[in-house]
Amino acid sequence: MITKPSIDDYQRLITIWENSVRATHHFITEADIQFYKPLILEEYFHTVDLFCYKDEALKIHGFIGVADNKLEMLFIDDCKRGKGIGKQLLLFAVNKLNVGKVDVNEQNGQAVDFYRQWGRSFFGTIKLPKKERPHCLKSLTN
Numbered sequence: 001m002i003t004k005p006s007i008d009d010y011q012r013l014i015t016i017w018e019n020s021v022r023a024t025h026h027f028i029t030e031a032d033i034q035f036y037k038p039l040i041l042e043e044y045f046h047t048v049d050l051f052c053y054k055d056e057a058l059k060i061h062g063f064i065g066v067a068d069n070k071l072e073m074l075f076i077d078d079c080k081r082g083k084g085i086g087k088q089l090l091l092f093a094v095n096k097l098n099v100g101k102v103d104v105n106e107q108n109g110q111a112v113d114f115y116r117q118w119g120r121s122f123f124g125t126i127k128l129p130k131k132e133r134p135h136c137l138k139s140l141t142n
Contacts, residue, residue: 002092005052005063012060013052014041016077023078027107048072051092053085064089071102086114 005013017040021028048065050073055061061080065073071093076086093099104111 001054002051002089003054005050005060009052009060010041010045013045013050013063013075016060016063017073017075019078020075020081023081024110025107044073049097051089051097053089061085062089064093066093066097066099069098069100071099074102 014037018033018037021033045065048067050063050065052060052063053076060077062076062085063073064071071090074086074089074093076089102115104115106112
């Protein structure tokens with residue numbers, strides 16, 4: 001089930017963010033994780049519309065953050081990756097929230113492949129962004 005998390009769920013979301021980043025963002029340093037973690041928890045979560053995927057026992061295994069029709073966050077608990085949760089969250093974002101844009105870290109090959117597999121029909125072609133971004137991103141828009 002996909003639902004809005006409560007503020008009490010934010011600790012679970014940041015845990016998912018961290019274990020997902022550690023599993024997939026090998027270009028991110030430990031210092032980067034420690035820098036971004038409190039910002040995401042204390043600031044970024046409050047700037048997006050959050051939705052989470054819960055299993056039958058109501059445990060959260062993934063989440064998305066959306067702002068201005070753009071998918072800003074999609075993170076899946078590392079132990080649940082590859083089980084269709086990301087696809088469900090992406091389809092929810094596109095079909096229910098009218099998401100039409102997403103940026104993907106180019107160095108995160110798994111995410112690039114995911115959006116190519118599930119997102120191409122939603123987002124169109126991949127465009128390379130400006131070079132001055134700290135981590136090279138690929139933008140997908142419709």
